[in-house]
């Protein structure tokens with residue numbers, strides 16, 4: 575059983591492409607929690623996901639406003655917690671309501687509030703690889719239903735294990 | 737050349753493997769929101785029945801819309817997932833082209849009409865000489881009145897056939913707008929219901945032709961063709 579998707583991305587384009595494939599497996603209410611250091615590529619993959627969800631036009635970084643909302647084919651929240659000082663502050667932002675609705679939420683710096691996040695979510699970790707443009711991208715979930723979808727994504731990428 | 741073809745713009749998902757000689761295999765399923773789960777098994781099945789594998793394909797042709805947002809999004813994600821890091825061409829086939837192409841034997845005008853919900857019809861206008869089909873108009877989303885006006889304006893002098901699932905909700909309106917005396921000379925007809933659905937094999941056939949012309953998509957920028965209502969209509973709809 576494949577429980578996670580792990581890919582070595584060699585360029586921003588590949589990372590964006592993976593985001594688009596990821597966007598294809600999401601449904602309303604899903605939460606995607608992105609983690610990784612500054613410049614890891616969280617925004618690159620987030621934009622790919624948003625595009626695949628039908629968001630058009632500019633997608634600026636929401637780090638100053640913390641939340642940007644879009645009407646794609648589904649409503650989408652793009653959240654960036656970089657400037658968040660404490661998990662309590664997140665509660666003050668009404669984050670629970672945002673995550674509880676029908677919108678897909680894509681969250682950068684999600685590890686800052688990990689304890690507040692529901693278990694039914696996708697976790698995407700981006701890590702610097704050896705080369706300057708290399709990024710290890712790991713996608714996993716603790717939720718059995720979501721894991722099933724990740725398994726399908728893994729199968730697609732691996733050519734059905736053949 | 738050999739292509740996997742994916743059609744998921746509506747309620748039914750269909751996968752096919754096609755080559756120049758024709759259809760090698762085809763499989764259809766009522767997806768009911770489970771296209772992703774069922775899709776993988778169907779891809780494996782059609783490849784197996786065609787006696788081929790991903791490594792032997794030249795590309796993936798996918799129906800690009802308009803149509804169901806979820807269906808198109810998942811269909812394209814499956815196509816992109818399969819093409820990711822493989823030497824496979826990604827080919828986008830406009831869904832209305834595929835509906836029109838399936839009626840290519842009709843000499844005259846072919847008007848695919850898809851139910852866009854929210855009171856609108858997706859349509860374009862094509863002309864066929866009995867084998868070669870060419871598109872004469874943009875891909876549009878129009879209210880029935882505007883659709884009738886457009887069809888009356890474009891289709892004169894040759895028989896006109898309307899085909900697609902918009903005939904269910906708007907057949908009566910379209911018939912009274914285009915019928916005898918309304919000016920659609922020399923008349924129009926509705927294609928039989930079996931012909932309304934988009935077929936993966938036709939998506940594949942058009943895909944082969946596009947691939948032959950080098951018309952492939954960049955997976956980094958390819959997005960489904962959603963054809964949104966205008967901003968004004970969207971606001972009115974919400975008001």
Ligand SMILES: Nc1ncnc2c1ncn2[C@@H]1O[C@H](COP(=O)(O)OP(=O)(O)OP(=O)(O)O)[C@@H](O)[C@H]1O
Pocket residue numbers: 583584585586587589610611612613614615616617618619656682706707708709
């Ligand atoms: N394989 C790769 N995947 C993603 N980005 C890459 C890759 N290789 C190089 N880059 C570059 O790394 C940068 C990633 O920036 P991005 O804004 O996505 O990071 P971030 O994780 O959102 O950072 P921040 O925490 O500052 O918001 C971009 O400049 C991008 O071009």
Ligand SMILES: [Mg+2]
Pocket residue numbers: 616617635654682
């Ligand atoms: Mg960022």
